[in-house]
């Protein structure tokens with residue numbers, strides 16, 4: 001619509017131009033005869049010219065009709081006779097024009113033949129049109145092509161308006177039944193659904209409804225799907241837009257879009273606003289190395305203003321998705337903004353099986369097809385990968401003209417998809433999986449067998465993000481502000497547990513332990529230099545606590561001790577670490593049976609929770 005309008009105005013210019021040109025030639029041309037300069041000169045010399053106006057480029061004037069008869073053919077003269085003018089003396093004359101050429105004797109001739117003459121600066125409407133309007137038209141044309149190329153708004157009239165990249169769905173039609181394998185996240189969002197359904201109930205009780213919910217998870221884990229399901233379950237409209245759509249090249253456009261989105265959503269409340277790729281617009285403001293991006297900052301500020309400005313009681317809930325929460329501007333995560341954080345993990349074996357079930361509903365499967373087996377073969381796959389897998393397998397079966405999709409088709413499709421994913425570093429091979437299982441089992445067992453370590457809540461070997469291949473989650477029993485040396489030593493042991501487990505089993509260590517070692521070194525350095533826990537160095541602190549703001553490199557260089565002390569510190573760190581290493585090796589060697597059992601369980605199930613771990617220890621720990 002807007003595009004048409006703009007094209008229309010362009011046509012308008014062109015048509016007007018042609019109309020004027022035609023008009024000019026129809027009404028003015030017959031009155032004026034174009035003469036060659038030589039004809040003009042000869043008419044001048046034969047005293048037929050009555051008067052002239054000298055322009056810088058043209059000469060115009062009137063010539064007696066008798067004179068014209070000498071230079072023009074008779075039939076033309078007949079036509080011209082209709083448009084004759086009369087001089088003061090009553091002689092019939094005709095207007096003429098000619099191009100002015102460089103002629104030094106012109107003025108002399110004019111004076112000689114007694115012709116009245118005057119000068120004129122030429123600026124006719126036609127030349128104005130040609131010299132100003134035409135270039136303007138060309139400029140506008142080029143500009144609009146350029147704008148369209150940029151893929152953004154395509155003209156003056158659109159800047160600031162929200163191009164319909166907002167997807168509005170009155171009814172998403174997606175329900176929680178369509179989302180499988182991510183039950184924890186689903187449960188957390190149930191509350192939002194019930195709020196959207198019966199806002200009065202919450203309002204009456206004065207409950208605090210979250211404004212913003214941030215879904216954090218790898219691409220394809222079902223964040224968008226889950227947001228749509230919330231809208232679908234609550235039967236409210238779903239407004240969605242991608243964060244990258246807000247970041248435009250023109251300063252102010254993104255901010256205007258944010259304003260517009262919120263205004264539109266508030267009209268339709270209760271509803272859900274979903275912003276995909278929040279990190280594209282919500283990157284921390286100071287993180288840009290070039291010193292700042294005005295446009296993004298304005299857009300982000302506008303988002304913050306809008307989030308603060310509206311009242312949740314109206315029933316607008318903002319959901320956003322990101323796979324990089326760590327780069328978000330902290331302002332986005334403050335209370336009253338995206339203060340609810342829902343983590344969406346990659347699905348485990350059971351979860352993958354459930355997702356496969358959901359997506360194979362409309363697919364004809366052969367009777368002996370075993371979804372459990374497929375789930376076991378696809379570690380690291382996310383929901384989107386599994387949906388893709390089923391599609392590939394169905395296509396392969398169709399190509400072979402089978403009546404149903406068989407296991408062989410799935411195997412072929414798995415190989416194909418894994419090939420693609422391996423390139424993106426997203427799947428781990430069985431050998432790596434075993435290594436990760438031993439490593440995490442090592443951390444977990446040390447945490448369980450050290451009196452002062454935080455108990456284990458969950459162990460997982462599902463890859464997460466880029467760096468971590470697995471993780472062991474410990475839950476502190478209470479918030480701690482003071483830690484004793486024994487507790488810190490136990491922490492050190494837990495950190496080394498993974499690496500030592502790998503050493504014991506393989507006599508070798510992998511690069512996966514690097515982060516652990518870094519943290520262990522940091523911890524022991526703190527113990528020695530800040531908490532005064534070293535026997536040799538005693539009750540001194542050598543470093544002022546580092547500022548948490550990221551200026552660590554600077555404060556690190558302000559050493560307040562000598563080279564010799566530095567050497568002693570390094571030695572002491574070494575002692576702490578090697579003593580810990582020795583203790584952990586001893587423990588794990590004693591608990592090797594449990595280590596093996598836990599590793600096997602991890603490979604089988606990928607996730608082991610606390611209760612299961614405790615049962616496992618009871619069963620296999622013979623060395624008590």
Ligand code: ADP
Nearest residue numbers: 178179180219220221222223224225383384387
């Ligand atoms: P994200 O937004 O996290 O990148 P999407 O929600 O766009 O992922 O997921 C893409 C597709 O993958 C979905 O449309 C759905 O078909 C499938 N999918 C992903 N996760 C799940 C899941 N947990 N259950 C069922 N299908 C899923």
Ligand code: ZN
Nearest residue numbers: 439498513516
């Ligand atoms: Zn580790």
